Amino acid sequence: MTAFVMAWLLQDLLQVLSMGFMLMPEIYLMTALYKIVSGPLLPTRAAAWIWLAFFGGVLWDLRWAAFPGMSGLIGAVSVILLYLMWNRTPAGGRNAPLFAALAGGTHIMSGIVHYLAWAVPSHAAARMFLIQQLLCVPLLAVLCTMYAFRKNDAHV
Amino acid sequence: MVSKLNPVLVSSLLAIFCGLMLMWFAHTFPPLSKVAADEVGVLLSYPERPAFELRALVQAAGSWVRERRGLQERNRRLEMENLDLRTALQHAGVAPPASTSELIGARVTLRYPDAWWKEVRVNRGASHGVAVGAPALSDGFMIGRVVRVGSDYSWIELVTSSTFLLAAVVNDTWDLGVINGDDMGNVWLMFTPPDKEFSRGMLVSTALVGDYLPPGIPVGMIWGEGERRDGFLPRRIASGAHLTQLYNVQILSLGAGY
Numbered sequence: 297m298t299a300f301v302m303a304w305l306l307q308d309l310l311q312v313l314s315m316g317f318m319l320m321p322e323i324y325l326m327t328a329l330y331k332i333v334s335g336p337l338l339p340t341r342a343a344a345w346i347w348l349a350f351f352g353g354v355l356w357d358l359r360w361a362a363f364p365g366m367s368g369l370i371g372a373v374s375v376i377l378l379y380l381m382w383n384r385t386p387a388g389g390r391n392a393p394l395f396a397a398l399a400g401g402t403h404i405m406s407g408i409v410h411y412l413a414w415a416v417p418s419h420a421a422a423r424m425f426l427i428q429q430l431l432c433v434p435l436l437a438v439l440c441t442m443y444a445f446r447k448n449d450a451h452v
Numbered sequence: 453m454v455s456k457l458n459p460v461l462v463s464s465l466l467a468i469f470c471g472l473m474l475m476w477f478a479h480t481f482p483p484l485s486k487v488a489a490d491e492v493g494v495l496l497s498y499p500e501r502p503a504f505e506l507r508a509l510v511q512a513a514g515s516w517v518r519e520r521r522g523l524q525e526r527n528r529r530l531e532m533e534n535l536d537l538r539t540a541l542q543h544a545g546v547a548p549p550a551s552t553s554e555l556i557g558a559r560v561t562l563r564y565p566d567a568w569w570k571e572v573r574v575n576r577g578a579s580h581g582v583a584v585g586a587p588a589l590s591d592g593f594m595i596g597r598v599v600r601v602g603s604d605y606s607w608i609e610l611v612t613s614s615t616f617l618l619a620a621v622v623n624d625t626w627d628l629g630v631i632n633g634d635d636m637g638n639v640w641l642m643f644t645p646p647d648k649e650f651s652r653g654m655l656v657s658t659a660l661v662g663d664y665l666p667p668g669i670p671v672g673m674i675w676g677e678g679e680r681r682d683g684f685l686p687r688r689i690a691s692g693a694h695l696t697q698l699y700n701v702q703i704l705s706l707g708a709g710y
Contacts, residue, residue, distance in 0.1 A: 305499060312503040316563065316697055343463035350467045354474065358492040361564060364478045364485050369471030376464045414566045418636075420696075421565065 297348070303327035304352050311360060319424050321432035322403055324352045325371050329378050329399045330439045333390070334446050342379045349375045363413065370409055374402035391447070392440040399439070403432045490602055493562060493573065497604070504559065504575075511699060526592060553666070555589070555702040556580055561605065563698070569612035569637050572596075574701060577604045581705040587658070587669055589702045593692035594618075594658060594669045598703060606703070611639050611671065612695060620671055621659040622650060628659055631671055631689065637696070639672060639689040646685035650674045656689055666706070 307323040314320060328349045332342060353368035361367060378398050382390060411425045478485040541548050558574035576582050578601050586598045588608045596616065600607040609616050612633035620631045620641060627648060629641040641656055654674045660667035670692060678686035 308496065309500065309503040312500050313507050315507075315560075316699065319565070339459040343459040346460070346463045346467050350471065353471075355492065358485075358489045359496055360562070361566065363475065363566065364488065365471050365474030365476075368474060369468065372464070372467035372471060376460070376467075379460060410565075414568075424565070 299331065300324060300327055300348055300352065304355070307356075308359065318431070319428040321428055321435050322406055323435060324356070325349060325374060325406065326399055326403065326432070326435055326439055328352070328371070328375055329402065330395070330443065332375060332379055333382055333395050334443055337379070337383055342375070345379075346372050346375045361410075366409070366413060367406075370406045374406065378402060392444045395443055396436050396440045400432065400436055403436075404429060486600075490573075490605065493605065494602070497561070497575070500561075504561070508559065522591075530592075554581065554705040556582060556705050558582075558588075558606075558701050558703055560699050560701065569610060569633060569635050569695075570615075571599070571607050571609050571613065572698060572701075573605055573607050574703070575605060576703060577602045577606045579603050582606045582703050583705070585665070586706060587665055587704045589669070589704065590693035590695075590698060590700070592670060594671045595691065595693045595695060595698065595701060597665075608701065608703075610695065611691065612637055618665075618671070619659040620656050621667075622674065623655040623657055625650065625654070629656075629687070631656070639691055640678060641674070641687040641689050643684045644687050646680055646683070650687055652676070666704075669704075 303326075304324040307320050310320045310323075328345050332345050335341060349371035350368045353366075353371035354364060357364040357367045381398055385394065407425050407428055411421060414421050538548055556576050558576035558580075560572045561575045562573035564571075574588075582598055582601055584598055584601055587594050588596045588598060594611065596608040596610040596613075597618070598606050599609045610633065611618070611631055612635065614633055614635045616631065616633050618631040619628065621628050622641070622644075625648070627644060627650075629644045632640050632642050634640065644650070652674060656671050656674060658665055658667050658669040658671065672689040672691040674687050675690035676688040678688055
């Protein structure tokens with residue numbers, strides 16, 4: 297919970313710094329996805345992360361978007377999809393590359409939905425979308441490294 | 453298996469339902485969602501303050517030399533214009549009026565990507581003297597008008613917004629028109645006669661139409677022509693301000709005369 301709040305605030309502060317130049321990657325959402333896979337796959341825990349991702353998204357929309365609810369919906373759906381796919385993957389197959397693929401996929405999906413929701417798709421908007429996706433790569437690399445270390449230590 | 457998935461299933465369905473309801477609510481009652489957004493903005497303005505200060509510091513440091521040169525040039529031009537006007541007033545035997553207006557410096561705190569050319573929020577509001585209808589300027593050119601005011605923030609509708617309408621005049625010819633945006637970053641001078649010749653670079657300013665906005669505030673320069681519509685030929689206006697990168701604005705607080 298604390299990590300999620302910190303991630304949300306970090307994304308918010310970075311967005312303030314880069315407002316008008318670029319869109320920050322979805323740090324809080326990636327943190328929620330990482331938290332799902334890095335702990336025990338308990339349904340109650342997953343349910344809590346669905347709501348956290350939802351409220352994080354709603355708050356993000358109220359701060360940065362003209363259409364509240366969309367990021368909340370995307371956040372919740374992302375956590376649900378990741379949980380279901382992770383749950384159906386045999387324990388041996390749950391590794392950092394799979395997490396990177398799933399989290400990266402949800403990030404791209406979220407970016408595309410936001411891009412399509414913008415009233416005026418333009419070169420500037422497309423550039424912002426591209427930069428946002430590229431900035432997600434180092435974030436995913438950090439989270440995957442953390443996951444790999446954690447898996448080695450705790451055998452999750 | 454089913455009982456194990458139940459909390460996830462219930463939460464999933466509820467979260468999706470709430471998300472859809474919120475989107476419907478925001479679509480159906482835009483003013484209410486704007487109120488909620490403003491409240492969140494006020495709440496977050498405290499933790500965000502250091503980031504805004506840092507941003508302003510970096511921008512000021514980065515553009516100090518360039519902006520200083522531009523400001524000196526603009527100041528020189530305004531002083532000359534002021535001198536000419538005072539001389540003209542003296543020749544006409546009219547005493548120069550005492551100014552009761554004030555320019556309030558404000559920082560842009562929010563510009564929605566999906567309403568990029570429509571509106572911006574700034575960090576100055578009623579407590580700083582900002583009133584609804586006040587013109588907002590950047591680099592000496594009008595970039596919009598205040599449409600909503602909170603205690604410590606206000607929303608400015610940009611000249612590029614399709615709902616922005618403002619009576620304007622071409623300074624050199626005294627032809628009247630209406631400034632209007634298209635939500636795509638363009639500004640147009642509407643309802644100008646098609647047979648009228650306007651030179652590129654002619655200055656367009658606010659016209660003396662109502663008593664809520666002073667005349668003579670520059671909006672931009674004539675830059676081209678649009679497509680003939682309903683017997684009129686819209687003229688494309690190039691704003692003198694950098695509308696794409698709008699970080700600091702000045703709001704004209706009108707004095708007792710307005």
